[in-house]
Amino acid sequence: MLTRSEQDRYHRQILLIGEEGQEKLKSARVVIAGAGGLGCPVATYLAVAGVGHIRIIDHDTVDRSNLNRQILFWDKDIGLAKTWSAGEKLKSINPDIEIDAVQATIDDKTAPGLVRDVDAIVDAMDNYPARYLLNHLACTFGIPLFHGAIRGFDGQVTSIIPGKTACLACIFPEAPPIEIFPVIGVTPGLIGMIQANEVIKYLLGTGELLTNRLLIWDGLRSSIETIQVERDPYCRECSHLYNDGVMREKLK
Amino acid sequence: MNVRVKAFARFREIIGSENTLQLNEGTPVIDALKTLSAGSLDFRDACFDKEGNVASHVVLMINGKRISSKDREKVVLHDGDELAVFPPVAGG
Numbered sequence: 001m002l003t004r005s006e007q008d009r010y011h012r013q014i015l016l017i018g019e020e021g022q023e024k025l026k027s028a029r030v031v032i033a034g035a036g037g038l039g040c041p042v043a044t045y046l047a048v049a050g051v052g053h054i055r056i057i058d059h060d061t062v063d064r065s066n067l068n069r070q071i072l073f074w075d076k077d078i079g080l081a082k083t084w085s086a087g088e089k090l091k092s093i094n095p096d097i098e099i100d101a102v103q104a105t106i107d108d109k110t111a112p113g114l115v116r117d118v119d120a121i122v123d124a125m126d127n128y129p130a131r132y133l134l135n136h137l138a139c140t141f142g143i144p145l146f147h148g149a150i151r152g153f154d155g156q157v158t159s160i161i162p163g164k165t166a167c168l169a170c171i172f173p174e175a176p177p178i179e180i181f182p183v184i185g186v187t188p189g190l191i192g193m194i195q196a197n198e199v200i201k202y203l204l205g206t207g208e209l210l211t212n213r214l215l216i217w218d219g220l221r222s223s224i225e226t227i228q229v230e231r232d233p234y235c236r237e238c239s240h241l242y243n244d245g246v247m248r249e250k251l252k
Numbered sequence: 253m254n255v256r257v258k259a260f261a262r263f264r265e266i267i268g269s270e271n272t273l274q275l276n277e278g279t280p281v282i283d284a285l286k287t288l289s290a291g292s293l294d295f296r297d298a299c300f301d302k303e304g305n306v307a308s309h310v311v312l313m314i315n316g317k318r319i320s321s322k323d324r325e326k327v328v329l330h331d332g333d334e335l336a337v338f339p340p341v342a343g344g
Contacts, residue, residue, distance in 0.1 A: 034344055036344050037343070037344055038344045039344070123344075124344050125344050126342065126343050126344035127342060127344075128342055148344070149340065149341045149342055149343060149344060150341055150343045150344065151261065151262070151341035151342065151343045152262070152341075154260075154261040154262070154341050155341065156261075156340065156341055171311070171318075172309070172311065172340045173308075173321055174308035174309040174321070175309060175342070176309040176339060176340050176341070176342050177309070178342070179342070181341070181342060181343035183343055188343075188344065216260055216261070216338070218260070218261070218264065220265070221269070225260075227313065227316060227336065227338075228316050228317075229318060230317075230318065232320065234320075
């Protein structure tokens with residue numbers, strides 16, 4: 001049951017998704033891996049939409065160089081833990097939801113326990129080793145993964161339903177080189193909002209997800225293209241989920 | 253034959269969004285990319301590794317269909333093909 005406060009808060013979207021849809025958002029648990037340029041807009045928009053339980057994970061503290069894009073952090077927050085600062089803002093923007101801000105490095109020891117009890121995982125990381133770990137856990141636990149990544153004016157988004165669609169390792173089997181990436185804040189803002197929109201659609205069971213499609217944003221030309229991607233039957237992560245898949249071990 | 257090369261993200265900044273190459277029928281994909289590299293050292297450095305292979309993270313597609321890692325050295329192009337080159341971005 002929605003409270004009176006919730007009925008008021010979400011009135012303009014209940015017109016769209018009904019109280020039943022709002023209840024689905026309220027009962028959902030979402031983990032956002034990373035409280036950076038992508039994590040901030042994802043968390044903000046999932047919070048105001050009324051996703052009932054949001055876990056946001058990061059290990060870092062706020063640096064002045066974060067402030068051109070990480071909109072949950074303000075000048076007064078420099079030096080504070082990102083999770084503390086993000087938690088404070090998200091609880092203020094919507095006190096009707098639960099925020100679980102976890103100060104942790106996402107690695108193979110911490111991540112399984114942080115993602116296995118959720119309905120959706122949002123990839124808001126800044127490196128592929130961590131993304132591959134999230135993808136591995138998504139495939140292991142059968143939890144949808146919502147991928148986003150950015151550089152400069154460019155961004156990419158795709159949604160992954162393990163066992164049904166191409167996974168991250170099918171699309172990007174090899175990681176690009178590590179770099180200190182340049183970025184204009186609008187790019188993760190826009191990509192993060194597309195990720196949040198995907199999560200909301202998934203939780204509501206409405207619309208068409210960006211599955212087996214990679215959305216590519218070109219901010220210099222203000223153009224968006226989606227390209228078809230497909231499962232790799234030899235994929236190291238997800239081929240074992242399919243009857244037609246070929247286990248890597250069998251190839252050796 | 254004519255082959256259209258469509259570039260994304262950083263590659264687009266270097267060589268523009270679309271290039272049409274005139275090549276011999278059956279030219280390997282890697283040779284088409286080398287042709288583009290001849291006109292742009294920046295593209296060569298971004299697209300190829302030090303051994304002269306297409307960098308492993310670069311996604312290649314012909315007519316919208318991804319070329320798998322194991323096929324990328326042997327796939328050839330035909331008249332009218334569209335080759336897409338896409339460097340995934342990594343930041344967050």
